[in-house]
Amino acid sequence: SAVISQKPSRDICQRGTSLTIQCQVDSQVTMMFWYRQQPGQSLTLIATANQGSEATYESGFVIDKFPISRPNLTFSTLTVSNMSPEDSSIYLCSGNRGTYNEQFFGPGTRLTVL
C-alpha cells in the first residue's frame, strides 16, 4: 500500500488570498488526483496531476483557479487561487498504481474561507 500525507491539514483563509496544498506519497504512484468535497456533498474530481506536464482538468475546473504541479512520482501541489467562501471544502489527494484496484487517499485538507 501507499501512505499519503497532506499539508496543511486545515486552514482558515481570507477572501482573495491563495493557498497551496501539498501531497506527499511515501512510495511511487502512477497517477495522482485532486478531489474537492463540499459540505454534505460527494467527492468531485478536480484534475489528474500529470508528472512533468500540465494537469488534466475536469469540466468546471480551470488551471487559473486551481494550478497543479507534479514534479515527480511522489509529490504534487494544488493551489486554490483568489479564494472565495464558496471554495470552503475538504480537498483530497489520491493516487493509484496504474489501476484503480489500488486507490490510496490522503487525510484531506479542510479549508475555510472567510
Place this chain on the structure above:
Amino acid sequence: KNEVEQSPQNLTAQEGEFITINCSYSVGISALHWLQQHPGGGIVSLFMLSSGKKKHGRLIATINIQEKHSSLHITASHPRDSAVYICAVLQSNFGNEKLTFGTGTRLTIIP
C-alpha cells in the same frame, strides 16, 4: 438523478447491531469501491470488488452486477465504526477510467 445512490443517508444504531448500507448505480462499471471517511476528512479504502462477496474482519461487501447494487455489512458494530461510508464506482471507457462517488452514509454507533 445521481449515477450513484446510497441509502440510508444517516444511520444511528446501538453497539452490537448488524448494519447494512446500500449502494445502487445506474451506469456500467468495471469495479466498485467501499470507502470509509472519518470526521477529520481522511479516507480509507475498505473494499474493491467486481463480483460476488468480500470479507475483512467484521466487514462484508457484496455486489450484484446484474441488479447494479452493492451492500456493505458490519457485524457486531462498535462505536469506532462511526464514520461516513462512501460507495464509488469505477467506469472504464476506451482506456479512460473514472471514479464516481456516492454522497455517503453517515453511521453513528451508540455505546
